[in-house]
Amino acid sequence: MKQWFINTPERSLAQAYEAAQKIRNIEIEHFNCQIIAATSVNETPNVMSYWQSILTQNLTIIKLRLAEFQSSRSLLEISNPVLLIKLQFIDEVIDKYQQQTVIISNINKQSISQPKPIRIDSEIYQNTSNLINPSSNQSIGFLPSSIGRTINRITTDFSPQAEADFIRNYHISQNRTRTSIRFLILLMVIPLLTRQLSKEFLVSPIVERVRSQQITPVFINSEMEEEAFKELKIFEEKLKFQTLLKKAPILSSEEIERNIKEKAIEIAQEFRWKSKDAISNVFADLISLVAFAVVVVNGKKEIAAIKSFIDEIIFGLSDSAKAFVIILFTDIFVGFHSPHGWEVILEGLAEHLGVAANESLIFLFIATFPVILDTVVKYWIFRYLSRLSPSALATYKEINE
Numbered sequence: 001m002k003q004w005f006i007n008t009p010e011r012s013l014a015q016a017y018e019a020a021q022k023i024r025n026i027e028i029e030h031f032n033c034q035i036i037a038a039t040s041v042n043e044t045p046n047v048m049s050y051w052q053s054i055l056t057q058n059l060t061i062i063k064l065r066l067a068e069f070q071s072s073r074s075l076l077e078i079s080n081p082v083l084l085i086k087l088q089f090i091d092e093v094i095d096k097y098q099q100q101t102v103i104i105s106n107i108n109k110q111s112i113s114q115p116k117p118i119r120i121d122s123e124i125y126q127n128t129s130n131l132i133n134p135s136s137n138q139s140i141g142f143l144p145s146s147i148g149r150t151i152n153r154i155t156t157d158f159s160p161q162a163e164a165d166f167i168r169n170y171h172i173s174q175n176r177t178r179t180s181i182r183f184l185i186l187l188m189v190i191p192l193l194t195r196q197l198s199k200e201f202l203v204s205p206i207v208e209r210v211r212s213q214q215i216t217p218v219f220i221n222s223e224m225e226e227e228a229f230k231e232l233k234i235f236e237e238k239l240k241f242q243t244l245l246k247k248a249p250i251l252s253s254e255e256i257e258r259n260i261k262e263k264a265i266e267i268a269q270e271f272r273w274k275s276k277d278a279i280s281n282v283f284a285d286l287i288s289l290v291a292f293a294v295v296v297v298n299g300k301k302e303i304a305a306i307k308s309f310i311d312e313i314i315f316g317l318s319d320s321a322k323a324f325v326i327i328l329f330t331d332i333f334v335g336f337h338s339p340h341g342w343e344v345i346l347e348g349l350a351e352h353l354g355v356a357a358n359e360s361l362i363f364l365f366i367a368t369f370p371v372i373l374d375t376v377v378k379y380w381i382f383r384y385l386s387r388l389s390p391s392a393l394a395t396y397k398e399i400n401e
Contacts, residue, residue: 016065017086019058020093035096180309183302195288203280218268220275221356235263278354323396334374339366
């Protein structure tokens with residue numbers, strides 16, 4: 001914990017620096033080295049909404065991590081010249097969007113004070129033309145203005161409010177993490193507990209009562225019947241084998257038949273219970289799905305917290321970790337050995353529900369679903385990963401090759 005606390009400033013600044021690099025890469029690759037705005041490129045509203053969401057997310061990460069850096073920096077004695085370089089780069093990236101916010105706020109104030117729409121449109125046009133080249137309004141001094149802002153920002157680290165801001169942000173993150181973990185546990189525990197209780201005290205007694213009042217077959221599918229016959233045949237052969245080796249007393253044909261009959265009754269009782277358990281599993285699983293849906297419907301705020309929590313974890317991973325997770329997921333579900341895993345899963349599901357495992361349907365599923373899943377993953381990598389994290393995509397290609 002002491003080592004983690006000592007490394008907090010450098011870690012926070014590194015995360016803010018990474019988010020600033022993502023914004024700069026998007027500007028270079030998709031907005032001709034200009035700001036991420038509709039005035040920089042000619043894109044559709046949906047595309048601009050996508051880029052604006054990424055911009056907002058990275059700016060939020062920068063803001064939170066810089067606040068954490070400032071608060072922890074005021075408590076520790078650190079001397080590292082690399083920090084100034086990173087802070088200067090971060091200020092150069094976010095300064096343009098701070099100017100954009102000021103310009104938009106000025107436009108809103110002027111639009112409220114001006115009654116004539118023609119003059120408002122002209123002023124908006126003039127302000128947006130300045131927004132395309134935000135550096136045109138900056139004054140040129142002896143030193144870059146970002147260095148002065150960085151020095152001023154560092155001096156504010158010693159403010160009495162710095163520690164309070166850090167503690168407040170820490171409590172917010174802590175509450176979000178607790179809420180997310182608590183809701184994830186509820187999503188797992190409530191359906192499982194509902195299924196077990198409903199099966200033991202509701203579904204199983206009803207199924208047992210219905211099957212006892214009617215003449216029902218012992219086996220609910222042909223696979224169970226074949227398994228029972230095979231078990232009975234093995235018992236009969238084992239009994240004869242032990243008799244021939246004189247490891248058991250010599251039995252007459254009537255005694256052998258009586259032992260086989262007792263074993264058949266025992267096997268029938270066992271498979272009758274398996275049939276009842278399979279039927280109970282179907283209804284109990286349906287009830288657990290209903291319980292899961294109720295929890296999800298009543299936990300919209302918690303789902304939003306989980307989404308934010310997962311996004312923070314994913315964006316906090318390094319490029320190599322992201323590539324490792326993608327490769328691990330694809331190799332398990334759509335890799336060379338994945339058909340054997342899918343076959344085990346489908347056969348286990350069929351046995352759980354009391355359905356005979358159809359090999360043709362299983363092989364058809366294995367021949368289609370992993371292929372579709374592989375196509376979706378490749379499309380996601382091509383469509384989104386190349387924009388969200390180009391360095392992670394390059395790492396993924398290198399590891400995959």
